[in-house]
Amino acid sequence: MKDQEVKVLTNVKFTWTINNFSKVTLEKLYSDTFFTGPYSWQIGICPELSRKPKPGRLLSINLYAGDNVNLSVERISGNFKLSLVNQLETNSAIIKESENIQLNQGDNNVACACSLFVRYFNISSHGSLTGFIVNGTCIIVAEVSINDLGLLDHNHPSSLMDFKGLCKIHEEYVEVLEESCSKYPSLVESHRNRKRSERFNEYSFSTLGKLLHFLKTKKVKDRTSDDGCKELQDLWDEVETRFDDLSWLEPHVKSALTCFEKASKVEKLKSNVADLEEKSKTLKAQAIALDADLEKTKKELAMAEEGFDLDDQLGSGIP
Structure with a gap:
């Protein structure tokens, strides 16, 4: 039956290494663009790291759907995963996953497929979570799996x-x-x-x-x-x-x-x-x-x- 047809699944894994992470002074910072078939993606962070970390401040990490609004689709079906890598303990990454996104949402008609929030104080040199910022370097990984690549x-x-x-x-x-x-x-x-x-x-x-x-x-x-x-x-x-x-x-x-x-x-x-x-x-x-x-x-x-x-x-x- 048609409803039982196997859909196409396209996967991509993108690693973003940010050097001198604690010295970032921009309000927002974006990775290079990467693709799954016709769909483009970017990781964006709101670091606010120019000030001394405070216990309540959140570091926002987001997976944005690039310029996919130009593809005239309203919904992308798939799985989206963001990981803040622990460089000292491989199995201790901070992970956030989501499924499906609705386009034409958010600022400038750019949809956010997945968002990960972490208390910056906890992963900084002042906090208790070690391995996430090593020698000033932070590593973020995005994994995108798209169903039925139309x-x-x-x-x-x-x-x-x-x-x-x-x-x-x-x-x-x-x-x-x-x-x-x-x-x-x-x-x-x-x-x-x-x-x-x-x-x-x-x-x-x-x-x-x-x-x-x-x-x-x-x-x-x-x-x-x-x-x-x-x-x-x-x-x-x-x-x-x-x-x-x-x-x-x-x-x-x-x-x-x-x-x-x-x-x-x-x-x-x-x-x-x-x-x-x-x-x-x-x-x-x-x-x-x-x-x-x-x-x-x-x-x-x-x-x-x-x-x-x-x-x-x-x-x-x-x-």
Whole structure:
């Protein structure tokens, strides 16, 4: 029976290592983006660690559903797990699990799939729980298992359009797909010849559509270059496994990836320049202070030496 069909299950495990954890001064801190199929995720924390830990203060660790609102699904079925790793005792992690999430919730239409709260005082150097912050390093692990990896919500057909009789595609991707498939008809022909399921075709063309949409609409400045590079690479890796000949698209993807890499290098160099400029200012200020101390000490020396000769005999003038 159809209700007894086994659903697709996709798993991913993402580890986020935060160095100098106790020195974090940002109000919120986010990990790199990671993916399960078409769904993107980020871990976010609200550390408030710039102040001395107080017994009642909570450290909030959240698993966010990235930009999945663009996928036009209202609910993601799966299992979500967050772990605060104990680096000294493997079996002593602090764990929170949840099932299923409803999209279009929370700030900026971003859903939270799982939240873990821990009293920061307890895991800090002031508390009783050891192993969670070691040499200033904190490790958080997110595990995501998604059931029935579909991209679309078929309960809302108004956002879906038939694509070449192969599947239903979100209207946002149809135009870019039509343009590419008219130039490269083998994209459609190869999937017709394979006679794969509508679900397979839906995932293939939706992922390709998202990749094409990304290339046509995104700019490096729209997001951090590292995040953009990771998202584009993940989309490309997925699309490559589903289409026979993408030689026409590969140069554009490689060019975009190179652009992201250059942008990342520029961002890091700018950061290094800013750091060096700050250090230079500090050293110059220290040099000015040292020069002032030197001049002051020279004057004090001149005054101390006035009318005084180290070569004078101590008993000079004794009859």
